Amino acid sequence: MTSSRSADPGPAADLAPPRRRDARATRRRILEAAQHAFSETGYSHAGLRDIAARAGTSSTLVLRYFGSKVALFEAALTAAMPVQDTLRWSRDEYPERLAEALLDTANPVRPPLMIALASGDPEAAAAAARVTEARIIGPVAAWLGGADARSRALGIAALATGFATFMRQLPLTPLPPAEQAHQTAWFIGAVRALVEGDGGPPGDAPAG
Template sequence: MTTPATIKRRDPQRSRANILAAAQALFAERGYAQTGLREIASLAGVSSTLLVKYYESKAGLFEAALSNALELEFITSEDRSRFGENLVSAVLDTRRPITIPAMLTLSIGDAEAAAISARFARQHIIKPVAKWLGPPRASARAYTILMLSTGFIIYNRHILIEESSPARASVANWLAHTAQAIVDGDESALEAYQPASRR
């Protein structure tokens, strides 16, 4: 007696998750300009036509990968008095994949990707963080936190300049203190953003 062949059905949710994870890994490692859809498809274990079906283009996939990687809630939903500590703790937790800073930084090699990154950062990082921070100068404070944390992540995750634990701990403590001062509205942490007439 013969049995009908089992048809392997694709799990769209799992396929999308695999595609986004592969895209995040490659965009963060190689940058937008150096990453092709075929490479992403190969790493995700799917066909490149499936990427186009789900995301229409490499630009669409890049934006989806950024959105999927964004985690603001774990920092901004916590007690404001522990923001700096929570930020540094998240960055130093190597079990937590943090790909957005590298994806944003490496997008500058392509005009389309750079435009997507700028729009994404404004709409999905700066605006929500500024709203959470509130006055005074919420946008300037949000930009400052983004710049400081991006630099810290890049150097801790990708370019390990200082390998000694005490030196790295010192920088981590400085970032935690500075980020907390910015959240608390400490004017000395924002002096660089004051117009010349106010200095």
């Protein structure tokens, strides 16, 4: 990317000079704050003022950078989609890795919840559908292969959404550890069945 700045700031751009006005950094902070807010409380309940406060700015600047709330949501959901990472996993490790990612309490960004909690607002639901198709259904279906690839990719997404909703969003009385392990094992098995295909694609078995 060609920087319009003056001289090349050097390879160690991490130690950026203490710019008090940095549009790119501000925009990135807003995007991260939006991912967190939309993941925790959903589209409707996350206000622009909350997001701006998390990012250390004002709601006006948020709108200047992203145009509207629903556009910010679409940008945040797109940025939160970890498809490029998940597609590097092998078919064999995919189910377990997906479960780990969904249950990782250290990461507050949860795309399945962003999708599920957005589907109440029509505009946000349309944005979520666009991003889901472009960044999940399409790539995952291509990665899966086979005739029912789209249906299986959609099943994985639906499974992850329901799993995340019940495991991380609803304040249910927590399961005892044994049942929790059973729950995770069931989820992994269901995803594995979808990854490997229903009847099993002929001659396509990934030699483990």
